[in-house]
Amino acid sequence: LRALRLALQDRTTAKLIRAAQDVLTLLGQDGIYMDDLTPDRARPELWRRFANGERGRGIAALGGVRDRSSLALTAARMREDTVFRDAGHHFLRSFDKTFAAFEPGATDEDLAELADTRTARAFMLFGRVTGTFD
Template identity: 55%
Template sequence: MSLVARIATVAQRDAITATGIVLSGVWLFLVALFWLLAPGDEGAPGGIARLAVVVGTILPLALIWLAVRTARAIALLRAEAADLRQRLAQLRDMAAPPPRPAAEPGPLPEPERQPRAPAPVAARPAPRPVAESRPAAPRAEGPAPDPVDADTLIRALNFPDGPDDSLAIAALRRALQDGNHARVLRAAQDVVTLLAGQDLYMDDLPPDPAPPAVWRRFAEGARGSAVAALGGIRDGAALDIAAALLERDEIFRDTAHHFLRHFDAMLTRHLPDMDDAQIAVLAETRSARAFMLLGRIAGVFG
């Protein structure tokens, strides 16, 4: 959470606490006022009467502070949700391609001095029926973008470290121009962002490195125990959090399976063209760590 969001959250929680203190003070003042102004009873009060007085004094205080605690928790959750939305918007803004400059309008043609006579209606070709019309030939577009090289794709899969990471931002923009890459990158971004909302950051989950040969077997279609080394993230707390999300959160479950399918397809397409050094760097990216974490929970690696 950013510093500004933390300050705002602390200030809001302090205001809630102050409200609880004020309400508690008002209640105790009313109890004391009632105690002083109530008419005295003859004889000592019984045990039930004393119990009723104690419960009537303490129970409202307990309810006040229960409400204070709930309000503080809600304020914290709202601040984390707002910060998460802001981070997601920043990542999407950094990944968006730069706007193209608008073409300058050319000079308008000078009006003719002699107005031309409109063409006769008979000279215009009659429209063909829909059934007889042929599809128009596709208009020639610009040259297709060059294929994304492996180093650019790997850098994009790791995502920028911040607004100053110009190389990663340029790689992400370049990779998003390819439809297949755009799908896997957006799916990875959604998963990484949702996990970060649970304080589960990929930078804190270094995996046990798997040999490049195991990655190649996976790209060739091997599953189960043959590629078990790919489940190299063994952080128990991270596995428990991700497993709980997959079990309880339907949105996260759909997002995670969508990401696993697209990352699997990306490996099948590009891993045969990568050398061992590139595969080792790919395995350290944030997207690959999320794939190893979720794939281990989903049983992809046995």
């Protein structure tokens, strides 16, 4: 809880935490829980390339969530539910901005730890659904 309080003191990090909480709550309404997903792990160098603006197939391994049900449910809800879609896009923008600021000072171990969070798993899921890795 102390770490969360500290993180919430930084405006950019606080925005990401709130955006992540929103999408995690919305995903939970469909029975999609990040702890149930076991994404493929991507190398830290791919996370760094993403932080530096690379998109598309070159970083496709970042989209490590392969659970077909979660992908299908999320894609359908993105098409049909404007609140869900807006929350998802807001979350992706917040993740992108916050991660780009975090990466320069992060070690490979920091990146590996971040990649194992619920927030990163949500990024992988939404990134796959929105075509970030296509």
